[in-house]
Structure formats: C-alpha cells, structure tokens
Amino acid sequence: MKPGSDPSDVTRQIIEDNNGMTEAIITQDWDEARFRCQLIAGHAAEAGFTAAGLAAVAMRASLGVFGSQPGHGYGNAMLKLADEVDALAFNRPI
Numbered sequence: 001m002k003p004g005s006d007p008s009d010v011t012r013q014i015i016e017d018n019n020g021m022t023e024a025i026i027t028q029d030w031d032e033a034r035f036r037c038q039l040i041a042g043h044a045a046e047a048g049f050t051a052a053g054l055a056a057v058a059m060r061a062s063l064g065v066f067g068s069q070p071g072h073g074y075g076n077a078m079l080k081l082a083d084e085v086d087a088l089a090f091n092r093p094i
Contacts, residue, residue, distance in 0.1 A: 010047040011088045014040050018085045021059075025078070030070060034063050040081070052084040 021036035037060035044053030055077070062077040063070045 007047060010043050010049075014043050014049070014052065015085060015089060017043065018081065022078075030063060030068070031066050034060055034066060037063065037081075040085075049084075049088060052081070052088055055081040055084040 017036045017039045021033050021040070024030070024032035024036060037056050041053050041056035041060065044050070044056060059074070059077040059081045062074040
C-alpha cells in the first residue's frame with residue numbers, strides 16, 4: 001500500500017469498482033466490466049488484499065479479451081469476487 005494510504009479508502013474504492021463492474025455486466029458493457037476488474041486487481045495488490053486481487057484477476061480472465069462477449073462460466077468468478085469484496089467490507093472499517 002502506498003505510504004499514507006488508508007486501508008478503508010482502498011476498500012471503499014474496491015467496493016465502488018465492484019459495483020461499477022456489476023452495473024457494466026448488467027448492461028452488457030463487457031469492456032467496462034473488464035476495465036473495472038483490472039482496477040480492482042490493482043487496488044487489491046496495492047493494499048495487500050491477495051484473495052480479492054486473485055479473485056479479480058480470475059474474473060477478468062473469465063470475461064475474455066477486450067471487444068468480445070464472455071463465454072459461459074463468468075458467473076462463478078463473479079460470485080467468488082463478490083465474496084472476497086464482502087470479506088473486505090466486513091473485516092475492515094469503511
């Protein structure tokens with residue numbers, strides 16, 4: 001984590017990006033969802049939230065390449081990421 005960064009600020013940003021990813025998926029904006037996954041992975045890595053970071057990377061991989069539609073199975077990765085974001089929200093003050 002960057003010196004002076006507050007873990008609750010990073011957690012808040014991860015939650016906001018996760019919400020943005022979910023909204024993008026609902027509207028089938030797959031490239032925005034991929035972008036949000038990358039942001040989540042970066043924030044999680046910065047803060048040392050390994051499980052959340054790995055879940056975001058797996059979610060990003062499940063969505064496939066930019067400009068394409070995801071295949072089957074991205075829902076499982078989405079649920080795993082949601083569980084990890086939940087854990088951050090409840091284990092760290094916001």
